[in-house]
Amino acid sequence: MEKSRKKFTDLVDKATAEASSMRREELLFSYNGILYPVTFCSPETFRALESFEARSDDIILAGYPKSGTNWLTQILTDLVTVSQKKTQDREGIANYELEEFPYLEVGDAEKYERMTKLPSPRFMVTHLRPENLPKSIFKNKVKILLLIRNPKDVATSYYHFSNGLASAPSYETWDDFFTDFMSKKVAWGCYFEYLSQWNKYADEENIMTITYEELKENRLLGVKKIAAFLEISLTEEELQLVVERSSFQAMKKNSQKTHGAIGDILFRKGRKLQVVQR
Template structure:
């Protein structure tokens, strides 16, 4: 993942430098009713993305910010290396010339032209809702891993993340952040609406849904299931290597190489139920009610095991 992230870190460095000279109200812009960070996204890029041609054998990871997309990107990067008969983490596992910012919606509008020259399978990551992705993803039935996480931990992690990165609006208090989180003022939009939109696609055979919590609970089984879904055979030794390299301890230790000065921001705790350190009783009930209205009872709602992870 080291070389794979070089472009992302460079882009983040530039975005942070630009954001430092911007007013808080300039950090986000609205596109089709959803907010995005001004320094890494643009209307031109979104427009160009619409006609991007996704290949059937591309590997796609979709997840809302702070759902664990960094973590699962590590797993998928290693699995792709194995599928190409390379050793995960070795210098030869990624070609530096073949780098491109993996987040589909981040970067310049010309990136999609450059991506046409990349060999298959290409790893693509996105925080976008399905209706804002290129239609070719669904037309060509590219396989996609949909990663979801309990909303209280997503909010908690997003709060710390927003206060760590200059390119996102920061918050003086958790209460202020929670108000914005619940009133759709987040970059990439409202998480519960995100879940509700993706739920419409949950039964498609080319989409596999996995939760942050289940990967945390049983990493080996999760990696095995993901590899099976993407048709990548694994030996026991390869499985253990992927599990070890994607552990929170290993990724945090390696974060200087993969994420530069942003390592501590991206790898903070990597746990479950940190929400209990921030939510008060009223906020907890408010989230419970919103979850009930938006997503409880749906396929994704049931998969999240809300009562297990979000009830004190």
């Protein structure tokens, strides 16, 4: 686990270090009309992604930035681990999901070739809108967990995240950020367009929608629903372990090990946020 997790933290720390020496206007680039962070994504990677061949047993978590994807990643990787232990008699926490940076659009253009060698089921995360994902994902009816969060909380969390992360442009005031947020000038584009595009797929049988709010209200029930969607059978002991490991307190405690330099930024408060106007 340490070896594969180090790959994750090394990429994050490298991107953070590169961004710290860049000017604000250099931090984002545009691809097909949407902005992305240059230290995490590249046009070459996006072009290579188009020919990525998805497997029917892949699992994808889709969510706009600051919707709770890191939280759901913990839950989903634990559930996949349970499934692996049951079907292949493995022990401990599986490593395969971290052999490549789990965000599908993040990394070098050669990662997709390396991913062909990963065992199934492969777990991936994406902030991309559906029209920008490889066609094979929908052709092969990959199971997609679509995570949605209240736009006010997404925007507020994104504001604090941008001001704490070197790879994203920072803002002196909330008003400045909100103007960019509403005019598609933040990384991964407009949240409302994101929701609109994904809504077209919401009724597909291979796609399950879950909200940040319902999971926060009853994490136990939410984990049960996700496990049922993925057709993973859990004992009560396994269920409780997944629930406990995905608590905000547990994830924040381990954030430096699991997410490197941005751990404290990602797991800042874990609740509804308010912006204080000054």
